[in-house]
Amino acid sequence: MNCAASTVKYLLFFFNFLVFLCGIALLVPGIISVIQFGEATYFVDGKFNVPAIVITTLGAIVLIVGFFGCCGAIKENSCMMKTYTALVIIIVLIEVAIGITAFVFRDDFDGIGTKIEEAVNNYIPGGADQPIDELQKTFECCGVNGPADYLGQLPATCCSEGSACTASSQYLFTMGCKQRLEELISALSDLIGGIAIGIGVVEVAVIILSCCLSGSMKN
Template identity: 30%
Template structure:
C-alpha cells in the first residue's frame, strides 16, 4: 500500500478520471453505433461510397479501445502494478496524440459524406426509383424524415427513368398528405420534376435538409473526443503521480530492510 497523502489522492483522482473516460468511450461507441444503424440500410441506395460507415466504425473502434485502456488503468491502480500503469500511460499518450487527427478527419469527411449523399441519391432517383423496392423505400424514407424532395430539389425528378407516368414527384415529397380528397393527387400532378402545384411539394433538397443532422452527429462525437483529450492529459498526470508514489514507497521499504541503512545503525 502506498504511503503518503499525495499518491493516495492521485490514485483517487485517477479512478474518477478513468470513470469519465469510460463515459466518453461509451458515448463514442453509442454514437458510432447509432449512425451505423441509422444509415446502414440506406448506404447502397443513398450514398455513392461507404465514407459515413468508415467514420462510424472507426469511432466505435476508438471507443472500445479507450474503454479497455481505462479498465487497465483502474486495475493497475488497484493492484498498484507499476507495469500496468506504465502501459496505460503509454496507450493514453498515443490516444491523446491521435485525437487531433480524428477531429480533422471528422471535418474533412463531413464534406465527403454530403457529396456522397448527393451523388448516391441522384443515381437512385434517375436509375432505380420505382424499379427497385430498396431504392424506392430508401428515397421515400429520407424525404419523409427530413421533409425534402430530391437530392437538391424536386426538379431532380426530371430525369427519373422509372417514376410512374403522370407523376411529377413521389407522394413522399408532399407537404400536406391526409385523407382530404385530392390533396395528394394535386401534389403529384404535372410533368416529371415540374409539379403543377409546387406549393404542395417540399422545396428543400435532402442534401441540405439532412446536412444539419449529419453535422450534429459528428459534432457530438467531436465534442466527446475533445472531452477525452482533456481527461486523457489529466489521467496521464495522475498516473505519473501514482507511479512515482509507488516507486518511492518501494525505495523506502528497501531501505528499511537494508541492515546497512542508517535505520539499522549501519
C-alpha cells in the same frame, strides 16, 4: 504510501472512471452515426462513415481500458499503470486524428448529389427495392433538391406514410435529399470531432496522474 500519493491514487481512480464513462460517450454517437450512415450507404461515400466506425470501435476500447485503469489504480500495480498509460497515449493520438479528420471532411460533399440524381432520373413508379425510396422515407426528403426534380408522378415516399402524395399535399417533404444528407454529415462530424477532442483533453489529465502514481509506486 504517503498522503500525497494516496490522494493521487484516488484522483486517478476518479479520472479513470471518467474515462470509462468517456468510452460510453464515444460508443453512443458512434453507433448512432453508423446506423444513420447505414441507411444512406448507397448514396454516401465511404470516407464519411469511416470516422463513425472507428469512433465506435475506439469507444469500446476506451471503455475496457478505463476499467483496467481503475483496477490498476486500486491495486497500486506499477507495471499495470505503465501499460495503461501507454495505451491511453495511443488512444489520445487516435482521438485527436479522428477529431481533426471529422472537422476537415464536415463540408466536403463531393459526389453526394450524383448518385441521388441518378436514382431520381431512373426512378420507376411502383418499382420494388429502390434505394431512393428508403432514403426519402428515412430522412423525410424528396428528390435531389426538392419535389420538382420528379417530372412525373411523385413517389409515395416523398410524403408522410399513409398519405396521398401530390405536389400540393400538406404532407409533402419539401427538402431535397442532398441538403438533408449534407446537414446530417455536418452535424455528426461536429459531434464526433468535438467529443473525440474533448475526451482527449480528459485523458491527457489521466496520463499525467498515471505518471505521478507510477512514480510514487516506484519510490
